[in-house]
Amino acid sequence: EAEVAQSPRYKITEKSQAVAFWCDPISGHATLYWYRQILGQGPELLVQFQDESVVDDSQLPKDRFSAERLKGVDSTLKIQPAELGDSAMYLCASSAHGQGGNEQFFGPGTRLTVL
């Protein structure tokens, strides 16, 4: 069964350092999402890609966060510099299309701890 792959699964870093997360969506899925899930809360959308184009990054803290999906396949989310409040689970999801009620398939996430 096809799955969304994410790495690393866990990342511990010190504040002010740079971190990067990688996501490989299900093959053929044009839409890719990055979510942040703070402990005890639901996922919050950070950025949505349609192929290689950003569709929605309204909740992405652009002063420190960046995301790219250069060839419209895998994607990288970067934080520089990391702050204590960035500690959370970062989830990647993909879907065949961005609308139409298409199911989003989530990866296992990267748990980030900022010390």
Place this chain on the structure above:
Amino acid sequence: QQQVKQSPQSLIVQKGGISIINCAYENTAFDYFPWYQQFPGKGPALLIAIRPDVSEKKEGRFTISFNKSAKQFSLHIMDSQPGDSATYFCAARRNKLIFGTGTLLAVQP
């Protein structure tokens, strides 16, 4: 207007019982209401979903009840099993998914 309010925060149910989780929303432009199930260390997985033109949807032991006039929807898990123990999130979509805060369900054997 973009919030989805979910209750209860946690729920303990005996094996074989009915688990009920409730969600409420304000934005009448939401057009799709999914429920996700998340186990520890895993990403959320779609459980069941409904559109606002339907009042009820059932898939196996899982049922969504939808009340458009009250702007509320709920998940019912019949014959709850220990394997159902997980965190459940409701969500609503208007261009993007807005998730509730989650309900931690524990089904005791």
